[in-house]
Amino acid sequence: MNIFPQEMEDSNEYNRIIKSETISSMIFGNRFRADQTMYEYLIEFLLVFTSAKDDNLQTGKMQFHKTGKDKRLSYWVEPRMGLRRFIFYDKARKNGSIKADEKAYQEMIRILLDKMEGISEEDGREYLESIQDLLHGYAVVIRKRAWCAQALLPICPELILCEAMPNERGRMKLDWNNNQENIDTEFNFDKRNFLSRGGELYYLHLLQGLEDNEKKRKKLEFLLNDLVGIQCKKISRLASFIQDSWEKELHLHKDKLVKKLSLSFIPSQGYVECEENSIDELISYLSCKLHPINRIDILAKGVILQIMRMMSCCVSNYLGVERKKWIVDMRGSSKDTVKKIAADAYRSIEDDFMTALNRMAREAGIKETDIMKRVREAKRDSLDIFRSKGKELQCIIPASGPFERFSLSEDVIRFLVLSLIAPQEKMTLNMFLGKLYENYGIVVGPDEYRKSLDDESTIETSLANSFSENVIYFQNFLKATGFLRELSDATSIVVNPYTSILEEADE
C-alpha cells in the first residue's frame, strides 16, 4: 500500500497497523473511529494546524507541516489542564471525586482571586463564576465524560484542547501537598479515544493537496489564522491569562506540560480525486465574513461533509470503480420515484463500502474464521461513521427506519453555497446544480440524473418531472435561506452575499 506521508512507511506504527490487520485503516488511513463526535473532527484538525510543529514549541504554529523532511510529522500540544479544570471541573459529573483535583480546583480559584486588584472577595467570586459561565457557554461536547475530556467550540487557539483521558489509578495516588508538579501530567494524552485521528486524516488530506501549491497554502493559512486567531481575541486573552497564572503560581514548566503527538498516514491515492475540491471549497468558505461563531459552527458541519466525500472517494478508488453519485431527495416524506431512486443509490454506496471492506480482508490474508469479526469492526469504523454523521447532518434521512437516502439540510446547503461560490459572486441555479454534481456528485435535477446514468440515455418524461420537482423544492429551500434571487420565471441565481475577508485584507 502506498501511503502519504511516505516517511511513515518505515515506521513502527505503520508496521504495527499492517500487522494488526485493521481493515478500515488499511483502506482509509489511520484512522476513523466511531467515538469521535462531529465537532471533534474540526477540533482535531485545528489542533494540528495551530500547534507547534517542532520541539522548540514555537515553529510551525498556525501553519501546515512542511513535508518531505524525511521524518515523521509531529506536533506539540499544550493540554492546558488548569484552564480546563477551571471551566469544567465544577460543572462536571464526578465519579468518586479525586481529592487532588478538588484541591487543585480550589487552588485555581484562590490564585485567580488573589489576582483581583481592588475588587472585594464577594465580587471577585461572582466575576470568576461569570467567567466560568462565559467560557462554559462555548462547550460543545459534554455528554457523560469526565471534566478533562469535555470539549469547547474551537474559537481561539487556547480553547482548542487536545484529548486528555483521566488516568484514575494514577490520579488517586497523587498527593496534592507534596507533589503538585504532576497534577497536570497524570493524564493519558495519547489514547485517541475521542480525538481519534479523524481530524488528522482530514489534515493530511489537505496537506497532501497543498504539497505543491504554495499559493493556496498561504491563502489557507491566512484564512485559518483569521478563523481562530483574530475573531475572538478577547476570549483568547482571558483563557491564556487563566492558564498562565496557574502555571506560574504552581511553578509548572511548559516543556514538561507539552505533549508530542504524531500524525499517522492516509493512502496516497485514496483521496487525491477530491483534494483540490476540498482545498478550494475550504478557501471559499473561510473567505466569507460571517458572524465568527456561526462561521465555526457551520464549518464543523462542512468538514464532516467533506470527510464523507473523502470516504466515498476512497472506497471507489480502492475498488477501481467510478464514484457513486449522491442522489438527494429534497422532498422528505414523498412516496415518489425520486425517493426510491435515491434510496437505491444510497444502498449501492453502502454496498460499495462493504465490498471494499471484504476485499481488503481477503487481500490482507485475514484468517477465514476472523473475517466476519474483522469486517464488522471495520464497518463500525467506516461505513457506520459515514451513515451516523450523515444522519447527524441530516443529509442522510430518515433518522431511523427504512429507505435511507441522501437529502440536504439548511446548514449543509449553507456550507455548500458558501464553499462553491466565492464571496459576492453568483451563478445561475443550473450552474450551481452542475457544480454540486461536479464537486460532490450530488444529483438534484433531471440533467444531473441523466448524466449520472452510464449510457447518458434520455430519461422518461415522468421521471424527469419528478426530478424537476425535486429541483423546485431545492430552489424554494435556497430561496428561504436567502441565497437565491429570481431573475425571471425560468432563471434564478444563487448568490453568496457575504463579503470577502481576503479582499478586505488586500485593501
Added chain:
Amino acid sequence: MKNSEYILYLNSLHNYNAQNQNAYGEKNVESPFFNDIVVKVGLCDFIYERLSGNQPHIIILTGHAGDGKTSTMYQVIKDLGIIFNTTEKISDITLPTGKICRCIKDFSELADEEKIDVLREVVELPNQDKFVFMVANTGPLINTYGELFESDEDKERARIALIDAMDKNAGKINNIMGHKICVINVATVDNTYFATEFLDKLVQEKLWNKCHDCEKRGYCHILKNRNLIVKNKKHVFEFINMHYVWLTEHGKRLTIRSMTEQLAYMITGGENCQEVVKKEEYKYLFSNLFFGYIGTVANLKAMSIVAVYEAQKCNYDLRRLRSDESLLVNHDFDELFGKEVSEILKESEKKNVYVKGWTEFLRRTYMFLNIITDEKIMANDSEDIFSKQFKRYLELRNGETTPSKLDANLISDALSMVYIGTTNNEQQIPLTLSRESGITQNVQLITGTILTRQLKVVQEVTKDSLFNKNRKRNVLKLEINKQVLDCELSLPMLDYFEELKNGVIATNIDPQLSHGVESLKAQLSKEMDDVDDDTIEIIILKNNGNKDVCLEITDNKKIREV
C-alpha cells in the same frame, strides 16, 4: 347584452374558463379595446430615449413571462411612430434618427440553432452603427450567449457577466465580452402601481355606457361590481394597492399578467353577458371574487388564477379586527357601508347569518367597501388586516415621509433583544459573541457597542425611478455612525422586530428572516467590533436585570475592574 363584446374581452384576459387568449401581449395588442385599457409604463420612455440616442447598442428586455415585455416593445415602437408587423419574429425598423434597429419580438421562441445564429449576428450590429431591441426570456438568453464563445472558461465568464448585468439592472450600457449591451430586467422593477391604473381604465365610463340600455342592467352583477368600484374608488384602490405591495414585500411579486387576470375576473366572475341571470346579490360581489369566493363558499375553480389563489392564501378575512364589534356584533351596516352595500348585506343576512363563512364574508366586504373616514379606525384596520408596521413602511417606501427616531428605536429594541434578550433602556446596545444553539449562555462577552443615538433608519432610492421617471420607491437601511449597512430592512423584518420588541419570541422563525437577521449581525460585527480594545467586558443576564462588568488584565498580570 349591449356590451357583450367588452365583457367577452374582459373574460379573455383571465384563464378562469381556460380562454385567455388576450392574456398574451402579442394577441392583446390586436384587440380593439387594447388602446383604451393599456397602461403606459414609464419604461417605454426610458427605452424610447435610448433608441433616440446616438450610441447604437443592444437593448435586451427580460423578466418574468407575463411582465408586459412584449406590450412594452409594441408601445415603444408605436411611440416612435412606426407601424410594426406583429407577425414577424425579427424585423428591421428605421428609427426617427435614421438609424436602423433590429427588433426581435421573442428571442425565446426561436429554434435553438436559430438562436445562436441570430445572437451571433446581433452582437455585431452595434459595430455597424445599428441598434438592437429584443425581448428575451432570461434562461435561453444566458445559455445562448455563452454558446457564442469557444472555450468553456469564456462561456462561463460570458454567462456570469450577463447574469451580473441582469442582477444589477442599472439601465446602463455594459461592455460584456466586448459587446455593448443594456439589459433591462423588468422582474426587479416594482409593478404594484400598475393594478390601480389598470383597474381605473377597466371601469372607465366610455367602456360601460352601452350597459345603461341593457335589459339585464337591473340585476347584472358585472355592472353592479363596476359601479361599486367606481363609487368606492378611493378605498378599493387603496386596498388593492396595499395588497399587492404586501405580497411583493413577502416575496410573492405578481406579474402584470397575473394582476390583469385577477382584476378582470373580479369584475365579471368569469361570466359573459349571456350567462348573467338573476341571483343573490351578495354572492358575486367583487370583494368575494377577488379572493376566489362565491358568497360564503370558496370557489375552487378560481384557484387556477394565480393571483386569486395568492390572495386567498393571505387569509386576511380570518384576522380579528378591532372593527369586528361594530361589524359582527352590532351590525352597524348603515354606518359602515354605503346605502347600496348596506341593503345587500341586510337582505342576505336574513338567510345567512348562521352560515359558516358569513363572518369572513362580512370582513371581505368591509375591507373593500367600508366608508369609514375616521383616521384612527382606518389605521387600526390596516394594522389588524396587515401588520402594525405596514402603514408606516408604506409611507416610507413611497417617500411620503422620512424615518424618525421612533423607527430607529424599534430597531434598537429589537437588536437589544437579539443580543442580550431584553429590550433596551440604556443609551447603548452591547453586541455579544453568543451562540445560537447549544447551551444557553447567561454570561456573554461584549465585542462592541452601538450607541443608540448613532443608530438611524435611512431611505435609499431604488432603481425604479430610473425606468419610471415619476415613481420613486425607497428601501430602508440601517445607518450606524454615519455608515449605511448593506442590508435591507424588509417589511417582514420590521414586523419581526416589532414582535421581538413586544417580547414575542418565535422559536421557529422563517429562514428568510433568520437570514436577514444573521446578515445584519454579520454586518454589525464587521463594523462595530472593537478587537483592539484591551478590556474584557461581559454582560451577566439575571432575572432582576443585567449586570455589565468590565475587567482589565493589567501588565503585571492582575485583574482590575474598569
